[in-house]
Amino acid sequence: MGVITDNWDLWVDATVGTLQIFFFGLIIALVLGFIVGAMRVSPIPIARWVGTAYVNLVRNTPLTLMFFVFAFAVPVVFEIRDLRLLGILAIGLYTATYVAETLRSGINTVPVGQAEAARAVGMSFTQVMGHIVLPQAARSVIPPMMSVIIAFLKNTTVAAGFSIMNLGSIRAYLSERGENAMVVLLWVALVFVVMVFALSGVQRYLEKKWRVAR
Amino acid sequence: MIPVIEVEHVNKHYGEFHALKDISLTVSKGEVVVVIGPSGSGKSTLCRTINRLETITDGEIRIDGNVLPKEGKGLAKLRADVGMVFQSFNLFAHKTILENVMIGPIQVKKIPKAEAAEDARRLLDRVGVGHQADKYPAQLSGGQQQRVAIARALAMKPKALLFDEPTSALDPEMINEVLDVMIELAKEGMTMVVVTHEMGFARKAADRVVFMADGEIVEESTPDEFFTNPQTSRAQDFLSKLITN
Ligand SMILES: Nc1ncnc2c1ncn2[C@@H]1O[C@H](COP(=O)(O)OP(=O)(O)O)[C@@H](O)[C@H]1O
Ligand SMILES: [Mg+2]
Numbered sequence: 001m002g003v004i005t006d007n008w009d010l011w012v013d014a015t016v017g018t019l020q021i022f023f024f025g026l027i028i029a030l031v032l033g034f035i036v037g038a039m040r041v042s043p044i045p046i047a048r049w050v051g052t053a054y055v056n057l058v059r060n061t062p063l064t065l066m067f068f069v070f071a072f073a074v075p076v077v078f079e080i081r082d083l084r085l086l087g088i089l090a091i092g093l094y095t096a097t098y099v100a101e102t103l104r105s106g107i108n109t110v111p112v113g114q115a116e117a118a119r120a121v122g123m124s125f126t127q128v129m130g131h132i133v134l135p136q137a138a139r140s141v142i143p144p145m146m147s148v149i150i151a152f153l154k155n156t157t158v159a160a161g162f163s164i165m166n167l168g169s170i171r172a173y174l175s176e177r178g179e180n181a182m183v184v185l186l187w188v189a190l191v192f193v194v195m196v197f198a199l200s201g202v203q204r205y206l207e208k209k210w211r212v213a214r
Numbered sequence: 215m216i217p218v219i220e221v222e223h224v225n226k227h228y229g230e231f232h233a234l235k236d237i238s239l240t241v242s243k244g245e246v247v248v249v250i251g252p253s254g255s256g257k258s259t260l261c262r263t264i265n266r267l268e269t270i271t272d273g274e275i276r277i278d279g280n281v282l283p284k285e286g287k288g289l290a291k292l293r294a295d296v297g298m299v300f301q302s303f304n305l306f307a308h309k310t311i312l313e314n315v316m317i318g319p320i321q322v323k324k325i326p327k328a329e330a331a332e333d334a335r336r337l338l339d340r341v342g343v344g345h346q347a348d349k350y351p352a353q354l355s356g357g358q359q360q361r362v363a364i365a366r367a368l369a370m371k372p373k374a375l376l377f378d379e380p381t382s383a384l385d386p387e388m389i390n391e392v393l394d395v396m397i398e399l400a401k402e403g404m405t406m407v408v409v410t411h412e413m414g415f416a417r418k419a420a421d422r423v424v425f426m427a428d429g430e431i432v433e434e435s436t437p438d439e440f441f442t443n444p445q446t447s448r449a450q451d452f453l454s455k456l457i458t459n
Contacts, residue, residue, distance in 0.1 A: 116267055117304035117363075121318035121370060122294025131321060136308050 003179050003187060010173055015191065017166035021088055021156045028092025029152065033099025038129060040104050051100070059097035063158050066090045071162050087159040091152070098148045106141030107133055139210045146203040150196055167191060216243040217279075218374050218405045219264060219296070224273030226259055226429075233259045235429040237273070241374065244403040248416040248437065251426035252452055257409040260426070261376045264407065265296040278373050294322050297367030301379040303359040305351035305366070311338065312347040315366045322370065330369075337365040341395050357388030361395055374405040381412060411456060413441060425449045 004011055039051030058066070070090035075081055080089075110133050118128040157168025167188050174184045219241040226234035234256050241247050249257050262268040264275060266282050266289055275282045277296055283289045305314050315334035319325040325333075338344040341361040343354070351359055360380055367375055377396065381389040393415050400406060400419040410416065416423055416437045423440040425433040427448045433440065444450045 111304075113300060113302055113304035114306060117298075117300065117306070117366075119267060119290075120265055120293060120296075120298040121366065122290050122322040123318070124290045127321050131317060132306055 003174070003183055007174060007177060007179070010170055013165050014167045014170040017084075017159075017164065018153075018156050018168075020084065021091060021159055021164070021166060022153055024088045025092040025095060025152065025156070026149065028088065029095035029099050032093065032096035033103060036096060036100035037103035037107070040100065041107055043125060055097045055100055058094060059101070061094070063091070063094055063155055064161065066094045067158060067162050083162060084164050087162060087164045091155060091159065095148065095152045095155070098152075099145070102144045102148050103137070103141060105144070106137035109140045110136045139207070142203060142206050142210065146199060150199055153195060153199070154192065217241070218243050218245075218277070219407065220274075220276040220279075221260075221264065222274045222276075224263060224275060225271045226256075226263055226268065227271045233429050234263065234270070237429075237431055239424065239431065241405060241407055243405055245422065246400045246404075246406045246408065246420050247422045247424055248420040249407060249409045249424045249426060250411060250416070250440075250452075251432075255426040256429040257426055258378050259429075261298065261378045261407065261409060264376055265293045265298055267298075290322070294318070294370050295373045297370055297372035297375045299360070299363050299367055299375065299377045299380050301382050303351070303356070303363045303383070305359055305362055307351055310348050310350055311343065311354070311362050314351065314362060315369045318366065318370050334365070334369060337368050338362070341365045342391070355388060356384045357391045360384065360388075360392045364392075364395055364399075368399075374407065375399070377406065377408040377410065379409050379411075381410065413456075417441065425452070427452070 036051045036054055039047040040055070042048055042051075067087065067090050070086040071083070074086060074089075080086055114132050114136065115128050118132040123131070156166055159166055160168030160172075170188060171181055171184045175181050217240050219239070221237055221239040224234055224237045225232070237256075237260060239247070239260075249260065251257055259268060263270050264277075266275070269284075277292050280292055282292055305311075306317070309317065312331065312334055315337055316327070316330040319330040319333065320327060335344060335347060338347055341364055343358050343361050343365070346354055346358060346362075351362070354362065364375075364380075380396070381392050384392065389412070393412060396406070396408065396415065397419045408415070408420070420437045423433075423435060423437050424431055425440065425444075425446075425448075433444065433446050433449045435445070440449070441453065444453055
């Protein structure tokens with residue numbers, strides 16, 4: 001326990017860092033992911049094309065490379081110097097592609113007849129999506145979407161390589177203070193297990209909610 | 215004779231495949247046109263192009279004198295003027311029967327919810343499923359679902375209705391309950407295009423029969439004339455198979 005109590009300041013900083021990257025990155029990933037996912041199934045060819053290009057380009061880039069781009073190229077082009085913000089942008093834009101693809105595969109489980117009937121009634125694309133397709137896709141989307149979110153939570157540790165304080169970087173700091181690296185990593189793992197458990201709880205809640213809604 | 219649906223020299227391709235070949239068809243107000251023809255002849259494609267679920271290669275389609283725009287708000291609005299009833303019903307699976315009928319008027323026409331509900335209940339009574347209003351589609355028989363689908367289309371107060379083989383997916387004992395509703399509509403003066411092989415319906419309700427084969431309109435005449443004295447060999451061939459089946 002000494003590892004924790006003696007270094008409370010660092011643990012708090014690191015956990016807050018991870019949660020910040022996770023929370024703000026998730027907002028970017030979900031919002032952008034929904035937009036890109038919708039673009040990929042939209043009736044407008046240009047939107048489909050842009051969505052596909054974005055997913056294929058970013059998803060096939062290793063996450064570390066995304067961080068390199070945001071740590072070194074983006075600050076030159078745009079006036080952003082805040083490393084944490086850059087890290088959040090990098091991982092948010094990266095995760096958005098997975099959100100988009102998960103959403104799209106969920107949309108594909110809804111029979112096309114549902115969207116056609118809605119269009120035939122005169123609904124616009126956003127109405128068709130919002131009232132007919134997404135509510136029916138939600139059920140099948142929740143489990144794979146949670147996997148994406150959990151993978152994303154763990155990916156936040158990559159930010160450690162770019163001197164953004166989080167649970168992935170705490171080992172290096174604590175080693176300097178003479179703590180046993182193995183013990184530190186076990187504690188880090190435990191914190192992640194707790195966070196993933198919390199996410200699983202959210203997943204169970206959402207699945208139940210959508211089951212009742214049907 | 216006020217034209218409601220005007221299809222002029224329409225061609226439709228799926229890649230290399232020529233699905234509709236220079237189709238021209240005018241349906242006047244109150245007219246009931248039955249479209250008949252072998253499987254793959256383009257009947258569904260024609261229906262789907264009329265309310266622009268499918269794009270066309272060239273030609274022009276007008277609804278009540280308005281040219282169908284390519285995409286966007288204007289299209290959605292014109293589409294609402296033409297109701298469509300599908301072979302597989304396509305009721306919204308996550309909504310109740312009542313909600314299925316209300317959602318169009320509420321979302322597209324911005325009609326107040328209470329008014330839309332009242333309208334929807336009246337329509338459901340009219341097609342004989344009023345007592346099922348709070349159930350979900352999967353709890354209804356095929357015949358009931360298809361009648362709900364008709365009510366859903368009627369809720370938009372369309373200028374015309376398209377039916378794409380509305381009874382083909384039904385068990386035989388349910389076919390008539392759906393056809394009866396359609397015959398009622400025809401009598402009340404609804405403008406209808408009906409893809410069906412139900413000769414009884416064609417004879418009772420249709421003003422005109424259009425026979426399609428290989429993406430073309432091959433023959434066009436009154437039901438009596440078409441069924442008793444078809445002019446083309448393709449129609450004769452098709453009818454002899456239809457009767458023996
Ligand atoms: N989405 C599509 N892509 C390619 N070919 C299609 C598509 N839809 C229909 N077709 C082809 O167009 C032809 C006409 O189809 P359809 O209109 O469904 O015929 P029908 O309703 O008369 O049976 C068929 O040969 C069919 O294979
Ligand atoms: Mg068909």
